[in-house]
Amino acid sequence: MGKKVIVVGAGVAGLASAIRLQHAGYEVEIYEKESMVGGKMHQIEQDGFKFDLGPTIVMMPELYREVFELAGRNPDDYIPMERLDPMYSVFFGSREEDHYEIRSDLVELMKTLEEISEEDAQGFLNYLGEIYERFTVAKKHFIQRPFRNPSDFYNPSTLRQALKLKTFDSADRFISKHLKDERLKQMISFQTLYIGVSPYNGPSLYTMIPMIEFLYGVWFIKGGMYTMASAMERLFRELGGKVRLNAPVDEILIEDGKARGVRARGDRVESDFVVCNADFPYAMKNLVNDRKAKGKYTDQKIDSMKYSCSCFLLYLGMDKKFEEVPNVHNFVFSGDLEVNLNDIFTGNRMDDPSFYVYIGSKLDPSLAPEGKDGLYILVPVSELSTSKYEWDEETIRHYRTLILDALKKVPGFGNVENHIVSESFMTPPDFESRFNAYNGACFGLRPNLAQSNHLRPQSKAKNCENLYFTGSSTHPGAGVPIVLLSAKIAVEELLLDDRGTVTAACKPGNQTAAAADATGT
Structure with missing residues (x-):
């Protein structure tokens, strides 16, 4: 076998990195603390309803497809997808003229x-x-x-x-x-x-x-976004890769300036390389204990960095279909978006939030029991270091009430509250505890000018050999297509160090991926 690589975390970038490395001839093993792969691209199952936990909107599909094409597979066998037109509905109020359908048909x-x-x-x-x-x-x-x-x-x-x-x-x-x-x-x-x-x-x-x-x-994607995560896991296993679930990593082992493997549940597991898909700030604070390997990313530095917003999510199983709501993706705007956004980034609790409603079961009825729809509702909120309020029962009730009251005024939703038969939610502390998202920031480090491009954490560790980082807090940034690119960059950096070439990371089983790569789509 080839050299061994341990990938810490089975988020999108971890899975994509693992596939690329296994395809390039390495012996790859993923360690994932949860009982299923995907990271924030998770799935919630409740009372016959299935919800994507995090990402829901597929953009730049060529980047999703490229991971499968690289391994010589037909992406349609793994992630069947269809284009949406209209793309989404936008609501500014209760009147018909306050509603716009946004098309990609120019x-x-x-x-x-x-x-x-x-x-x-x-x-x-x-x-x-x-x-x-x-x-x-x-x-x-x-x-x-x-x-x-x-x-x-x-x-x-x-x-x-x-x-x-x-x-x-x-x-x-x-x-x-x-x-x-x-x-x-x-x-x-x-x-x-x-x-x-x-x-x-x-x-x-x-x-x-x-x-x-x-x-x-x-x-x-048919089956919702989680199909992408489970399909990448399937492909990785088909290529001979190993996935360890319910296997949290306690430490990345660093000796003599080199990553030597990981400590998981007290056991030392050695490898030639480590690719870390845990959120970079969390990893630097909790998994990299070697002071020299931390470099400038001391605990104080990590705390002083700026973080993206977090999210409050409601997953509502309904006893009916929402036939009058035309689209899967729906954006409901508050009266004053600027005040709303200012509250998010200054830590205030909002009284008129904008939010997003996703009804995946409209396109794929298998995501809900027959004759029913599941509503996924997302409100952008402050990350925990900025937030001036606690996520207690009162805060959850506050946002839930505001959302349901606002939805009553949106054409097609009617009296939503009377039709809820199943309910759960995710808060910023949940993102922090379940996915090690530092400060509960769903999109990692904020991509402001001081934390972008060369000023953002890079794939190759600066002060440690054989250690690489990938995911939303690293360059080039957040969003599923972009973290798929971060996986590609991380693998190319590893190959460059190990073999002096990057071709094996990019050489697809057919030419479609090469064409997509050339266009950057």
Whole structure:
């Protein structure tokens, strides 16, 4: 057999790293503390209902497919998916004119925009053109490459490209330059919350997220998002990989400046390399005990860093189908989005939150008992180090009441509360305890300017050999497609150190993945 690699954590990036390494000829073993794989891409089963625990929106499907194509498999056999159009509904109030269906069909989208304002329709096209140009620069020079040494960033060529990104503007200011209608601005700018930052201070580059939706579409995987996690586990096992579930890692063993394996449940397990998919801040505080290997990431440094927002989630099993709600993905906006977002990032408890409703059983009836729907409701909230309130029963009741009262006013939902037959929830402390998400921050370290690109934790450990990091708190950042890229970068870095080449990490079983890789989609 080849050299042995231990992967700590079976989150999306851990699974993708494990598949790539097993395919490249390594003997890979995953250690996962939970009883199932997926990390935050988990599944909740209750009373015949199935809910995705965390991520729900599939963007950039080529990156999902690439992991399977790499191993010579047909992705459709593992993650059958369909494109959604409309992509989602947006609700600003209870009247019909407060409801918009957002299409990725540009012809239909332009009709909607022109109804709002012809000037804004023109502005929207200008926004798309400008952000697409910056997206291509980011893709080519930043998102898909590591910054192992300072000189990888601080050189004339890269700095010249960095200036083209115009990162010093906020998402909201950039959108406001092109659009005037407040609702339209909110529809586009709120999506920075997909990676846990506010559009009012998050870098304008992150307005590429809605652009990716408009130009490449939103997709749905049969069985929900958890299908992706379970399919990656299946592929990894087919390739000969081993998965240890209910196996928490206590420590990454570091001796003489090298990772030598892990300590799990008191047992020493040796390996040639360690790939850590545990959240980077948690790992540096709890799994890396060697002071030299921590480098600048001391406990004080970890605590002083900025974190993305967290989420409060309700999983509601209903006794009926919501036929009058047209779409799977639904966004309900509060009266004042700016106040709402300011509360999230300053730690205040909100009294008028915006939230998201996902009804996966609309597209896949197997996710709920016959004749019923499951509602997944997500409210972005403060992470624990910022929060000025406790997550007690009163706080949970407060948010639950606000959500259900707001839903009553949204066309198609009616008196939701009277139809609940099954209920559970996740809070920021749950994300912290179950998934080791530091401060309960669902998207890891906040991707602000001081924590992006070369300033974000990198895949290759700076002060320890044979140790690599992957996941949302590392470069290039959060969001499922981006953490899939972080897995690719981590494996390429390992191969570069071990073999002096990265080709085995990228060489697919057919040419589709190579084409996807060339386009960066």
